[in-house]
Amino acid sequence: DAGVTQTPRHEVAEKGQTIILKCEPVSGHNDLFWYRQTKIQGLELLSYFRSKSLMEDGGAFKDRFKAEMLNSSFSTLKIQPTEPKDSAVYLCASSLRGGAYEQYFGPGTRLTVL
Amino acid sequence: GDKVKQSPSALSLQEGTNSALRCNFSIAATTVQWFLQNPRGSLMNLFYLVPGTKENGRLKSAFDSKESYSTLHIRDAQLEDSGTYFCAANSGTYQRFGTGTKLQVVP
Numbered sequence: 001d002a003g004v005t006q007t008p009r010h011e012v013a014e015k016g017q018t019i020i021l022k023c024e025p026v027s028g029h030n031d032l033f034w035y036r037q038t039k040i041q042g043l044e045l046l047s048y049f050r051s052k053s054l055m056e057d058g059g060a061f062k063d064r065f066k067a068e069m070l071n072s073s074f075s076t077l078k079i080q081p082t083e084p085k086d087s088a089v090y091l092c093a094s095s096l097r098g099g100a101y102e103q104y105f106g107p108g109t110r111l112t113v114l
Numbered sequence: 115g116d117k118v119k120q121s122p123s124a125l126s127l128q129e130g131t132n133s134a135l136r137c138n139f140s141i142a143a144t145t146v147q148w149f150l151q152n153p154r155g156s157l158m159n160l161f162y163l164v165p166g167t168k169e170n171g172r173l174k175s176a177f178d179s180k181e182s183y184s185t186l187h188i189r190d191a192q193l194e195d196s197g198t199y200f201c202a203a204n205s206g207t208y209q210r211f212g213t214g215t216k217l218q219v220v221p
Contacts, residue, residue: 042213043200045209045210045211056208056209102162104159107156
């Protein structure tokens with residue numbers, strides 16, 4: 001079975017650009033999470049979907065970050081416009097249902113904003 | 115201030131020994147999670163806890179919601195246990211991570 005896949009693995013953007021990161025959860029999983037990891041801020045939850053419904057939108061990230069679940073097997077995270085402080089590893093995870101079930105993480109997308 | 119504090123921040127363990135990691139939080143957590151990020155950067159779920167304890171092989175975790183802390187005990191540490199351990203305190207859909215404990219297991 002395929003795990004969580006994320007594309008691209010690396011992205012370099014100029015300040016002010018729009019970038020879209022993609023995630024395919026494990027087939028059959030109902031919950032999908034987007035996280036950001038930086039050396040300074042550590043791990044932060046950006047968005048949480050349950051059965052395609054947005055449950056948590058990570059308040060602090062609302063203005064330039066938008067996560068969508070277009071169908072049960074595909075999600076995107078759009079950052080518009082990008083800023084240098086957005087440079088981070090963006091991780092996607094999925095679980096069967098709720099936190100009681102193990103989360104499976106993707107390999108992450110390393111974003112560098114110049 | 116930090117809502118989720120982990121201690122120690124770094125730890126070196128001899129193979130075969132035991133240790134405990136701690137996570138204190140200042141939010142009213144209903145559940146706690148523990149994750150391991152290996153040296154290559156891959157993250158994996160270790161535990162998801164409601165108040166109480168869970169055990170999985172050489173790992174055991176406890177969550178005390180009244181005292182707002184959680185612990186992760188590692189028994190008979192192995193080289194492959196090396197990495198950074200994160201705890202996350204959850205309150206509803208709100209989730210806050212600690213800054214991690216970097217563990218190195220040495221022969």
